Amino acid sequence: MRLHRNLCFAVIDGLTLIFNEGKYADKVIQQLLKRDKRWGSRDRAFVAETTYDIVRWKRLYAEIAEVKEPFDRDNLWRMFAVWATLKGIKLPDWKYFENTPTRKIKGRFDELSKIRKLRESIPDWIDEVGLEELGETMWTKEIAKQNEQADVILRTNTLKTTKEKLQNILHDQGIETEFIKGHDSALKLIERANVFVTDAFKKGLFEVQDASSQLVADFLDVKPGMKVVDTCAGAGGKTLHIASLMENKGQIVAMDIYESKLKKLKIRARRNGVHNVELKVIDSTKPIKKLYNKADRVLIDAPCSGLGVLRRNPDAKWKLEPEFLDRIRVTQQDVLQQYSRMVKPEGKLVYATCSVLPSENQNQVKTFLKSEAGANFSLIKDKKVFAHTSGFDGFYMALLERKS
Template sequence: MRLHRNLTFAVIDSIRDIFNEGVYADKAVEKALKRDKRWGARDRKFVAETIYDIVRWNRLYAEIAEVKLPYDRDNIWRLFSVWCVLRGISLPDWNQIGDVPVRRIKGKFDELSRIRKFRESIPDWIDELGASELGEEQWTKEIAAQNEQAKVILRTNTLTISKELLQKKLRSENIITKTIPHHPDALVLEERANVFKTEAFHNGFFEVQDASSQLVAAYLDVAPGMKVVDTCAGAGGKTLHLASLMQNKGQIIAMDIYESKLKKLKTRAKRNKAHNIETRVIDSTKQIKKLHGKADRVLIDAPCSGLGVIRRNPDSKWKLQPEFIENIKKVQQDVLQQYAKIVKPGGKLVYATCSVLPSENQQQVDKFLTSESGKEFTFISDKKVLAHTSGFDGFYMALLEKKA
């Protein structure tokens, strides 16, 4: 493989933005890919995947390169050189690269690969937290799986098309997919591709949504004609899935504290031809009180550490802080206490996170069930999804029923 200057400089600038300026990796990649409209698919793939690779393995590479944050430009070139050596890419004779100690890099890699926190490139505190909550053996497997590149998964929008017909339409656009057992609406791409440019996407035939995430709406056990509240809807991936499962019949109230996210949901709902969704910004407790005891189903896709989706957001490893975990647990319990009141007698509630930590998951449910308001609910079932056993994102979901 031959390195090209303009592509490499796009990578270098993006790494600077992510680690020195606090830019999110996905935004940095998006910006980088707009630098030159002449780039082809292979160029764009190189830029995106190299940025994510260096972000994902940053601690390991920094240790090998002997550099520390904040990175100056020379430091970033050293990180890039380590990436090249470990992938067997020939280094060009550029001033920015200079002399690279290939044998020392490979030797240091072999040495550090024996230590999990370096091998999996994670902060000490995350490694200690994961091991304490999941146990050494399970955490070792899980964090390794979280460092694998995530597959591109689609969810068929059954309001507009069947999964079989969607497969045919995508094939006609040179995108080959496979079905996934036990995920009725899911298709996985055999090779990564920009699906957002397809005619099928513009026609609202699918959404990009991980297979584990697709389990959540189905777990809520909805039916056409119900009144359903999605309390932490965000940009609406699960809201749209609920609309499909309800066949556009009944009412879905999608709520969030961020109006900007709900605006994105409106755009997506229009493309999906989902007509039974109403959005509401949570700007006071009045919005919640108005709905007390009125919903057949309530989804709480709670804010969390995101430690089940590191493979999609590798920069989150470096942005997360220990105090965030403690604070978010308080938020999770608070939203459970507040939003559970929306469920009517005989109705059901799902509490879900994209975390693999029991302290954010079943322990939160147990705490709720022993509280005063939680005594009105019965635990039905829960599902723990780990990346190393499923091949998809780590998720948790619990189904509770309010006593009639």
């Protein structure tokens, strides 16, 4: 591979924004890719994947390069040189790469790779939490898998097409996919591609949604004609899946504390041909109280640490703090206590997170069931999904039923 100066500069500029200004990696990369209209798909892929790679391995590369935060541009070029050297890419004769100790880099990599928190490039505290909650064997496997690039998974919009038809349509547009066993609506891209520019996407034939995330709506056991509440709907990936499972019949109330996210859901629903969704901003306790004892099904896709989806959001591990984890556990239990009251007798509730930590998952459910609010519920089943065993995102989901 030959390095091109303008692409490398884009990467360095992006890393400056992500590491030094706290910008979100996905937003930064979106902006970088608009930088030069002459860039082809390979150029854009280089910028995106290299930026994500260096973000993912920040701690390891910084240790090898012997640089500390905040990183100046020279520091970032040294980290870039580490990335290129470990990838086997020949460094061009640029001033940024003068006196790069190639052999030393490889030696330092071998040496530091013996220590998990450095090998997997994570903060000390995350390594300690993972070790404490999952044990050494499972945590070592899981965090290693979380450092691999995630596959692109599509969810067929069954309101408009079938999985088989969608596969043929995408094939005609030059995108090859394969089915995933145990996932009724999922297609996995064989090679990465920008699916958002396809006619199939613009016509609402699919959404991009990880295979593990697709299990949640299925777990909720919805039927056409039901009243379903998605309490933490966000931009609505699971809401839209629920709508397709309900065949657009019945009512879905999609709620969130952020109006901006619900506006995105409105646009996505229109594209998907979904018309049984009512949007509600949670700006007080009033919208929740109005729905007490009214819902056949309630989904609580709870806010969480996101430690099951680090493959998609590698910068999240640098933004997370131990105090956040303490606060989010309190929020999770509070949400369970409040939102569970929307379930009517004999109705069902799913509590889900994209975390792999028991303290955010099964322990929260156990605490809830022992509480006054949870006394009327029983656990039907739960599912723990780990990236290292499934190949997809880490997730947890529990199905609870309210007694009559």
